Amino acid sequence: MPSNTAAYLLGPKLPLEVRPAPYHSPEDDEIVIKNGAIAINPADPIVQSTGAEMFQLKYPDVVGEDVAGEVCEIGSNVTRFKTGDRVFGMGLWMGKPGYKGAAFQAYTVLKETMAAPIPASMSYESAAVFPLGMCSSGGGLFGKEYLALDYPSLTPKPNGKTLLVYSGSSSLGSNAIQLAVAAGYEVITTASPKNFDLCKKLGASQVFDYNSSTIAEDLIAAFKGKVSAGAIAIGSMFAEGNGASAAEVCLRVAKESEGAKFVAMAMQFPEEKIPEGVIAKWIMEDVHSSGVGKMLFEFLPEALAQNKYKVAPEPLVVGKGLENLQAGIDAVMKGVSAKKIVVTM
Numbered sequence: 001m002p003s004n005t006a007a008y009l010l011g012p013k014l015p016l017e018v019r020p021a022p023y024h025s026p027e028d029d030e031i032v033i034k035n036g037a038i039a040i041n042p043a044d045p046i047v048q049s050t051g052a053e054m055f056q057l058k059y060p061d062v063v064g065e066d067v068a069g070e071v072c073e074i075g076s077n078v079t080r081f082k083t084g085d086r087v088f089g090m091g092l093w094m095g096k097p098g099y100k101g102a103a104f105q106a107y108t109v110l111k112e113t114m115a116a117p118i119p120a121s122m123s124y125e126s127a128a129v130f131p132l133g134m135c136s137s138g139g140g141l142f143g144k145e146y147l148a149l150d151y152p153s154l155t156p157k158p159n160g161k162t163l164l165v166y167s168g169s170s171s172l173g174s175n176a177i178q179l180a181v182a183a184g185y186e187v188i189t190t191a192s193p194k195n196f197d198l199c200k201k202l203g204a205s206q207v208f209d210y211n212s213s214t215i216a217e218d219l220i221a222a223f224k225g226k227v228s229a230g231a232i233a234i235g236s237m238f239a240e241g242n243g244a245s246a247a248e249v250c251l252r253v254a255k256e257s258e259g260a261k262f263v264a265m266a267m268q269f270p271e272e273k274i275p276e277g278v279i280a281k282w283i284m285e286d287v288h289s290s291g292v293g294k295m296l297f298e299f300l301p302e303a304l305a306q307n308k309y310k311v312a313p314e315p316l317v318v319g320k321g322l323e324n325l326q327a328g329i330d331a332v333m334k335g336v337s338a339k340k341i342v343v344t345m
């Protein structure tokens, strides 16, 4: 049995500490991967600073979501993978004691349905950028309790509807644009001007500067004459109220546009501020149980293989080894623009 190590959270606000950790063998529907790259998400510094209660941590605990690496063991019912395959996937750790699905360790256990093969030409650090960004935006876009959009396809047919993706250069936003376009929707998005070209390359038809004082009016004008599919409000963990302006603008646009008056929110938002006639819901889709995760992990490798999906945000490697995960968390805390912070192993 391989010897495992993990970067432990020992208490709220304490830096990660690398220590020996138990190695977990897979259950019937699981695989174990030896991590080659681990990506960091805004959730990770939030978990580190807010800790136990909100995220059901049991110190010492191990967290992290995004991994890419080599399959080293498979469960008895696994048919999609064999040992030696290069895969990426989303670790399920939240509220699951035993942290076997956490990313911040040398070996991570993944559900077979929450992983996908990596195209031969793609590096582990590129593949590690997708899982949480894709699954969180996918939950908001395709979850039946959320925007319930049509599923993505390799041969999309325009369906005449337009989606607002607020924060198109973010990890969630880059995935939301690509997934919605692959599902046949027109996408209007927001970003800083330096990322307009990127958003267009990802498939957005129009991009607006969210720093403009007229952003709401600009978007309302852009939706005139269109049928809205709703909005996904992403924003930033650094914006006041964790993306309050993203939420407020999306709610205004949804209220004043024809079509779906639904905003999938990547943040909590006060109920009393939601305008009448609009539904807004914090994205909490359990993509593993609902099947949205399985759909996404089946779609993405095909789309990547056919060059119909781009690596976005691009990885920014900040170091090698579990010891550098704390530097990765610190880099996310400083804020990134169209980049995913990654540590290689």
Ligand SMILES: NC(=O)c1ccc[n+]([C@@H]2O[C@H](COP(=O)([O-])OP(=O)(O)OC[C@H]3O[C@@H](n4cnc5c(N)ncnc54)[C@H](OP(=O)(O)O)[C@@H]3O)[C@@H](O)[C@H]2O)c1
Residues within 6 Å of the ligand: 041, 042, 043, 132, 133, 136, 166, 167, 169, 170, 171, 172, 173, 191, 192, 193, 195, 210, 234, 235, 236, 237, 238, 239, 242, 243, 246, 265, 266, 267, 282, 283, 284, 313, 336, 337, 338, 339
């Ligand atoms: N289930 C969930 O609800 C869920 C899951 C995962 C993440 N989240 C939350 O979703 C948010 C985005 O996560 P992520 O991983 O996609 O973030 P990220 O990639 O780290 O976000 C960076 C991007 O945020 C954009 N940005 C900065 N300030 C902004 C503002 N005031 N309004 C709009 N965009 C702004 C920047 O765009 P420019 O550089 O173009 O300015 C930058 O490209 C975070 O708050 C995270 O906590 C929620």
